Amino acid sequence: MSAGMLSVANIDTSYGETQVLFDVSLNVGPGEVVALLGPNGAGKTTALRSILGLTPARRGAIRFDGCDITRAHTHDIARSGIGWVPDDRRIFPTLTVARNLAIARKRTRFRAWQEKDCFEIFSALEYLMARECENLSGGEMQMVAISRALLGSPGLVLFDEPSQGLAPKVVQDVMKTITRLKSEGISVLVVEQNVQSALAVADRAYVMHAGAIVHEGPAHALLHDAPLQRRLLGI
Numbered sequence: 001m002s003a004g005m006l007s008v009a010n011i012d013t014s015y016g017e018t019q020v021l022f023d024v025s026l027n028v029g030p031g032e033v034v035a036l037l038g039p040n041g042a043g044k045t046t047a048l049r050s051i052l053g054l055t056p057a058r059r060g061a062i063r064f065d066g067c068d069i070t071r072a073h074t075h076d077i078a079r080s081g082i083g084w085v086p087d088d089r090r091i092f093p094t095l096t097v098a099r100n101l102a103i104a105r106k107r108t109r110f111r112a113w114q115e116k117d118c119f120e121i122f123s124a125l126e127y128l129m130a131r132e133c134e135n136l137s138g139g140e141m142q143m144v145a146i147s148r149a150l151l152g153s154p155g156l157v158l159f160d161e162p163s164q165g166l167a168p169k170v171v172q173d174v175m176k177t178i179t180r181l182k183s184e185g186i187s188v189l190v191v192e193q194n195v196q197s198a199l200a201v202a203d204r205a206y207v208m209h210a211g212a213i214v215h216e217g218p219a220h221a222l223l224h225d226a227p228l229q230r231r232l233l234g235i
């Protein structure tokens with residue numbers, strides 16, 4: 001497989017003495033949407049943390065956009081064009097939406113995003129700008145979290161369970177946003193428990209189990225193979 005936009009090759013990652021990723025390899029091509037699935041504790045968040053330099057890999061290599069980022073610092077990785085929508089959304093609750101967005105702006109070699117580009121995707125966002133984030137609904141907060149990632153002008157966005165805690169209609173909106181990013185040429189790696197929704201928008205999927213990749217293939221094949229889903233994901 002070609003190296004593509006993101007290439008994670010044979011990484012091992014540990015928390016202290018406890019190894020949680022074992023020889024993990026995965027790729028995301030330019031403008032590709034890739035789902036990373038697996039049960040609780042499989043290592044999905046840790047894989048994202050290794051890519052972001054938050055919990056660096058002990059072995060193996062991570063390349064993004066032609067550069068080795070295996071041991072790069074998190075802020076340099078963000079500046080190179082990797083956006084992150086974390087599972088806890090990490091919005092500053094006492095700041096307004098406008099302020100949360102303003103501090104997220106970065107320039108990269110990729111398309112520069114402005115607030116007005118985010119309003120085009122999330123029409124409600126414009127009317128929330130003066131609100132303090134602690135008063136937002138879960139869906140509104142997710143809009144802010146995704147907009148923050150976009151204002152970092154990314155070539156790749158990592159989503160960690162973006163549908164968590166959201167109403168089904170809002171989950172659909174989040175998945176539509178992922179499709180929209182793809183149409184803008186942005187690559188996406190999305191970790192999800194909401195397997196059907198993620199597979200419906202992904203091009204390819206990986207499944208993790210106990211810190212290792214146990215399956216890789218086209219998303220539509222897994223979406224339409226209930227026995228395989230049951231075997232790999234227990235659903």
Ligand SMILES: Nc1ncnc2c1ncn2[C@@H]1O[C@H](COP(=O)(O)OP(=O)(O)OP(=O)(O)O)[C@@H](O)[C@H]1O
Pocket residue numbers: 015018020038039040041042043044045046047
């Ligand atoms: N900070 C940490 N220190 C020690 N162990 C950790 C830490 N964070 C996660 N782990 C362990 O690493 C393993 C993988 O966790 P991780 O959060 O990557 O899984 P996950 O696939 O994202 O799970 P979930 O679906 O529940 O979010 C688990 O056994 C977890 O207990």
Ligand SMILES: [Mg+2]
Pocket residue numbers: 044045046087160
């Ligand atoms: Mg997780």
